[in-house]
Amino acid sequence: MAVYTQVSPDQADALLARLGLGPQQALVPVASGIENTNYFVSTAEGEWVLTVFERLAAEQLPYYLRLMAHLAAHGLPVPAPRPDASGGLVHTLAGKPAALVERLPGAPVDAPDIHHVALLGSVLARMHLAVADFAMHQPNLRGPAWRAEAGQHAQAWLQGAPAELLRAELAFQQTLADAPALAALPQGAVHADLFRDNALFDGAPGQEQLSGVFDFYFAGHDHFIYDLAVVLNDWCIDLDSGALDDARAQALLQAYQAVRPLQGAEQRLLPALRRAAALRFWLSRLDDWHRPRDAQLLTPKDPAHFERVLRHAVDQPWHP
Ligand SMILES: Nc1ncnc2c1ncn2[C@@H]1O[C@H](COP(=O)(O)OP(=O)(O)O)[C@@H](O)[C@H]1O
Ligand SMILES: N[C@@H](CCOP(=O)(O)O)C(=O)O
DSSP: OOOOSOOOHHHHHHHHHHTTOOOOSEEEEOOOOSSSEEEEEEETTEEEEEEEOSSSOGGGHHHHHHHHHHHHHTTOSOOOBOOOTTSOOOEEETTEEEEEEEOOOSBOOSSOOHHHHHHHHHHHHHHHHHGGGOOOOOBOTTSHHHHHHHHHHHHTTOOHHHHHHHHHHHHHHHHHHTOHHHHTSOEEEEOSOOOGGGEEEESSTTSOEEEEEOOOTTOEEEEHHHHHHHHHHHHTBOTTTOOBOHHHHHHHHHHHHHHSOOOHHHHHHHHHHHHHHHHHHHHHHHHHHHSOOTTOOSOOOOHHHHHHHHHHHHHSOOOO
């Protein structure tokens, strides 16, 4: 259960009025989610998701919400945040920062097939093209500096083969991060956490449409193929072994490249960036496992899964 802040109907109505919307007809807490309090809100004008931010400060939110607004304005299936009369996207509710975004229809797909990953690959490529004129900048806060610090902590929790894998991979990624070839790759504002639970599909089985992608709160400036690597590592992985599923990976990449063909250097470095993406989520899951935050009520996700993904990516690199 992830409702940390109780929102009353009167509080919701006051916010809706400030955003030019009628009173709520239904206000339903969302049980899933870890970081924030979410409610589904119905009004005469439509369906919304009200998020009360439990960890991010108001000053941190404009980058994420403006990115969502930018992508939605460019025709991407991303929920548009509702502005107030002065155009502000960050609101206040119960003394905490809050946002109201469009509610997407549909449900997440736990076991995506070729159809799902192709839809996602196409949307991911369109997102990467659409940020060309996004004016705001924020580094990926889970980038090299964070990785070095998280890697130091994690060394203390590991022994034997996992410790050796981590040590070697941190060194490999540091060398990669300093390489001019990496710095020259196309880059921009990327989602950086587009896992299966951050996308919804709607429609009859076998004919679903991707209704949208959400949860941009790890977004930041990074290489587009890093974002692609994050997606490959979740949507195209055999969950038992951690190996990349070739059919799904090919389908995703083909759909991506139909919109945004990869440069030769991007194709060459994709295997190394898959390793970077696997390492990033191995480290964050290790951290959640060994240093759980007070607010995190749900069971931490399994770090060993991303250790397996990383080991496969190192031992059997997948080339597009
Ligand atoms: N725009 C949206 N449309 C429909 N459902 C949404 C939307 N945003 C969030 N949700 C629902 O709320 C849940 C929690 O959202 P999420 O952003 O993942 O929360 P958290 O950051 O707290 O983990 C999601 O699993 C999804 O069911
Ligand atoms: N996708 C990450 C966890 C990020 O947290 P989220 O629930 O806010 O998306 C992982 O699987 O480790």
